[in-house]
Amino acid sequence: MSSYEIGLTMFGGVLAMLILRVPVAVSMLVAGGLGYAAILGWAPLLANLKTLMFSRFSSYTLSIIPLFLLMGEFATKSGMSTGLFRCARAYLGHRPGGLALATIGGCAAFGALCGSSIATAATMTHVAGPEMRRHGYSGALTTGTLAGGGTLGILIPPSVILVIYALYTEQSIGALFVAAMIPGLLAVLGYMAVIWVYVKISPQSAPTAERHGWAIRLRETRAVWSAGLVFFVVVGGIYNGWFSPTEAAAIGAVAVGLLGVVNGTIRWRQFQEAVQSTAINTAFIFLILLGAELFSSALALTRMPAELSAQIVALELPPYAIISIILLVYLVLGCVLESLAMVLLTLPVFVPVVLGLDLGMSPAQTLIWFGILVLIAVEVGMISPPFGLNLFVINSMTKDVPMSATYLGVAGFCIVDILRLALLMLVPGLTLWLTGVS
Secondary structure, eight states: OOHHHHHHHHHHHHHHHHHTTOOHHHHHHHHHHHHHHHHHOHHHHHHHHHHHHHHHHOOGGGGHHHHHHHHHHHHHHTTHHHHHHHHHHHHHTTSTTHHHHHHHHHHHHHHHHHOOHHHHHHHHHHHHHHHHHHTTOOHHHHHHHHHHHHGGGGTSSSOHHHHHHHHHHTOOHHHHHHHTHHHHHHHHHHHHHHHHHHHHHOGGGSOOOOOOOHHHHHHHHHHHHHHHHHHHHHHHHHHHTSSOHHHHHHHHHHHHHHHHHHHTOOOHHHHHHHHHHHHHHHHHHHHHHHHHHHHHHHHHHHTHHHHHHHHHHHTTOOHHHHHHHHHHHHHHHTTTSOHHHHHHHHHHHHHHHHHTSOOSSOHHHHHHHHHHHHHHHHHHHHTOTTTOHHHHHHHHHOTTSOHHHHHHHHHHHHHHHHHHHHHHHHOTHHHHTTTOOO
């Protein structure tokens, strides 16, 4: 078997194991280990494993992952999601589809503190789902809004997947965070437009809620202004160079934790739970990173990514046609794979392909732009019927809504996401404008 064939077999083996529900980290470790041994032998594999873990995890930059995870845990335990939704509801609740609009706003604000799509979807389903159903919102609009809004957790900075993408491609974490700002704003506006159209077509699906006066609006704003301040300090500090992304993550985690303590929503038990959950999730992510490192090393030995890149470039297809094919692959894989697994599995193959295209951008610009496109494609996959992960998370928490209604409700959000993906692909300046990367 040639090295190229070994590379293809490794990739197919990982996909097969993932379909059989083998854990992501185990799948990559097994495929990477067997591929490495097939090329160089067992002794070099064992010698590599001896130093691989230390060399991968001794990086100071990786500390940003547990810090952002801890910030998200503190935000969840302190009940900020409830306050953010109530604030958005006070301003938007009386409008047609107002509670759904408020849910999108709450998801965007909470995603800025959480960084996880599943966590944002699950938390806001618990907070906003019962409220919409109590006011007579249809099951389709309720679950569709929660599914679409939940994806903002991985797009609105800080985003754990963006951090991992930046570390893998050796790009600036701060530049990627800034690059996600305009796409994130477009996502919020697009989702709100979907709700507006939905309510115009089916007014009975979203009865109007009560209107709140300015006294209540100001009270709810005062209750959450500190959360907004944390976001602007963290992202603004990175953008203006006041501190590094890792320092920003530490400041954000401490600030959100202290806010919870001062407000009395984080006590010793909640603090312990947040730290324990952060430790478990960090270990899970780091084990996946270890598997991805071994898998990438073995793939590099096979030269499969480089040869595949040369073959694709030799097809003489327009560069944007090749990018479109790659994004289509992400959309399909997103229906059956978890987002982090999908990104780490495919980057060793697709990054060389993208860098080999003549897109009229520098390598740094290309990787930042492509990273945002990948993130949005992953986001669409998480809400695409029939297997989008967010759909199952939400449907398990809204047992009175059939899955068929959820599929119907999320269709508009998927369409607007694909249109946004096409716009950002054709107009890279929307992504790169604020980054200053040349």
